[in-house]
Amino acid sequence: MDQIKIGKFIASCRKERGMTQANLAEKLRISDRAISKWETGKSMPDSGIMLELCDL
Numbered sequence: 001m002d003q004i005k006i007g008k009f010i011a012s013c014r015k016e017r018g019m020t021q022a023n024l025a026e027k028l029r030i031s032d033r034a035i036s037k038w039e040t041g042k043s044m045p046d047s048g049i050m051l052e053l054c055d056l
Helices: 003-016 021-028 032-039 047-055
Strands: none
Touching: 003 032, 021 032, 021 047
16 A cells, blocks of 8 residues: 555545545544644554545
8 A cells, every 4th residue: 555645645635625634633533643644644544444534
Protein backbone atom coordinates (compact mmCIF):
# COMPACT_ATOMS: atom_id res chain seq x y z
CA MET A 1 0.00 0.00 0.00
CA ASP A 2 1.25 3.45 -0.86
CA GLN A 3 0.60 5.47 2.30
CA ILE A 4 1.25 8.79 0.59
CA LYS A 5 -1.32 8.10 -2.17
CA ILE A 6 -3.86 6.98 0.40
CA GLY A 7 -3.19 10.08 2.49
CA LYS A 8 -3.66 12.36 -0.50
CA PHE A 9 -6.91 10.56 -1.31
CA ILE A 10 -8.21 11.03 2.25
CA ALA A 11 -7.27 14.74 2.14
CA SER A 12 -8.92 15.18 -1.25
CA CYS A 13 -12.16 13.53 -0.15
CA ARG A 14 -12.21 15.54 3.07
CA LYS A 15 -11.70 18.82 1.23
CA GLU A 16 -14.39 17.97 -1.38
CA ARG A 17 -16.84 17.72 1.51
CA GLY A 18 -15.70 21.06 2.93
CA MET A 19 -14.35 19.50 6.12
CA THR A 20 -11.30 20.49 8.10
CA GLN A 21 -9.04 17.93 9.73
CA ALA A 22 -10.58 18.93 13.05
CA ASN A 23 -14.12 18.34 11.71
CA LEU A 24 -13.22 14.88 10.45
CA ALA A 25 -11.40 14.02 13.65
CA GLU A 26 -14.41 15.04 15.74
CA LYS A 27 -16.76 12.88 13.67
CA LEU A 28 -14.42 9.89 14.01
CA ARG A 29 -13.77 10.61 17.71
CA ILE A 30 -9.99 10.77 17.23
CA SER A 31 -7.39 13.54 17.27
CA ASP A 32 -6.81 15.91 14.38
CA ARG A 33 -3.16 14.97 14.73
CA ALA A 34 -4.06 11.42 13.61
CA ILE A 35 -5.80 12.83 10.51
CA SER A 36 -2.69 14.89 9.75
CA LYS A 37 -0.49 11.80 10.01
CA TRP A 38 -2.75 9.90 7.61
CA GLU A 39 -2.78 12.72 5.10
CA THR A 40 1.01 13.09 5.14
CA GLY A 41 1.56 9.34 4.80
CA LYS A 42 3.17 8.97 8.22
CA SER A 43 0.56 6.46 9.39
CA MET A 44 -2.56 4.67 8.23
CA PRO A 45 -6.08 4.64 9.65
CA ASP A 46 -6.75 1.75 12.00
CA SER A 47 -8.78 -1.01 10.38
CA GLY A 48 -11.50 -0.52 13.00
CA ILE A 49 -12.14 3.02 11.77
CA MET A 50 -12.06 2.36 8.02
CA LEU A 51 -15.78 1.71 7.53
CA GLU A 52 -16.77 4.84 9.42
CA LEU A 53 -14.17 6.84 7.46
CA CYS A 54 -15.57 5.52 4.17
CA ASP A 55 -19.11 6.46 5.21
CA LEU A 56 -18.04 10.04 5.88
